Amino acid sequence: MMKPREVAKGVYLIGGAGITDPWDCLIYLIDMEELIIIDTGCGQSVERIIYNIRKLKLNPVMISTIFLTHSHIDHIGGAAYLKKRFGAKVIAHSFDSNIIEKGDREKSGAYFYGMDLEPVSVDIKIYSTQQEFSFGEEKLLSIHTPGHTPGSISIYLERDGKKIIFAQDVHGPFMELFDSNLSDWASSMRRLLSIKPDILCEGHFGIYQPYQVAKRYIESQLIEQGLPTIPSSKKIYRVSTYRTGLYCLIRPFFRNN
Ligand SMILES: [Zn+2]
Numbered sequence: 001m002m003k004p005r006e007v008a009k010g011v012y013l014i015g016g017a018g019i020t021d022p023w024d025c026l027i028y029l030i031d032m033e034e035l036i037i038i039d040t041g042c043g044q045s046v047e048r049i050i051y052n053i054r055k056l057k058l059n060p061v062m063i064s065t066i067f068l069t070h071s072h073i074d075h076i077g078g079a080a081y082l083k084k085r086f087g088a089k090v091i092a093h094s095f096d097s098n099i100i101e102k103g104d105r106e107k108s109g110a111y112f113y114g115m116d117l118e119p120v121s122v123d124i125k126i127y128s129t130q131q132e133f134s135f136g137e138e139k140l141l142s143i144h145t146p147g148h149t150p151g152s153i154s155i156y157l158e159r160d161g162k163k164i165i166f167a168q169d170v171h172g173p174f175m176e177l178f179d180s181n182l183s184d185w186a187s188s189m190r191r192l193l194s195i196k197p198d199i200l201c202e203g204h205f206g207i208y209q210p211y212q213v214a215k216r217y218i219e220s221q222l223i224e225q226g227l228p229t230i231p232s233s234k235k236i237y238r239v240s241t242y243r244t245g246l247y248c249l250i251r252p253f254f255r256n257n
């Protein structure tokens with residue numbers, strides 16, 4: 001098992017395939033005096049996540065907030081437990097909240113994994129394109145980046161002079177079951193590019209930095225879908241099929257680290 005590690009000052013990768021559970025998305029932790037978790041893995045690894053937080057000499061009791069970037073089991077499965085145990089607030093976009101609150105096995109992808117999904121109530125539902133959340137002196141910005149799912153969000157943080165984006169499932173996949181929309185996704189990706197992130201934290205493939213590497217990664221995803229990397233008025237109606245089988249069977253690897 002890989003160890004958790006620091007991505008930027010007070011920003012940690014605490015879970016994912018090879019770190020906590022092969023089915024987990026990459027799980028990030030931000031120390032803002034209180035602890036913020038971005039995504040929670042599939043639910044089988046919650047104790048390991050807690051163990052990893054302690055290994056960083058941080059106290060999991062300080063977990064105040066859980067952002068769920070979208071409604072798939074590999075991202076939301078641990079939320080119910082972590083909320084219950086630490087009293088953390090769950091934040092997600094309103095468009096994906098139904099699936100999370102119902103524990104929808106099909107739409108969440110739990111069915112593919114042969115897993116159950118414990119429903120969890122979403123304390124703060126995001127309705128706007130951008131919403132700011134204050135934590136002491138610092139802020140996190142949620143940016144609505146639909147495409148993979150209608151309620152996908154990316155989280156933006158400025159830390160130590162660096163622009164960090166937790167964009168999670170940038171790579172898709174795009175499926176009718178998920179109500180994916182390639183046209184929306186392309187706009188979302190261009191939006192992320194316009195921010196010029198120094199560090200891009202992705203949901204399964206790892207961490208891309210500096211900006212040129214992050215840019216190349218996002219552009220390569222657009223190109224792979226046959227989409228322009230610069231703004232275009234062209235409407236896209238195609239939804240590609242499930243490209244890579246079970247997308248979580250991917251070991252994370254890290255660029256330039
Ligand atoms: Zn995922």
Ligand SMILES: [Zn+2]
Pocket residue numbers: 070072148169172173
């Ligand atoms: Zn997903």
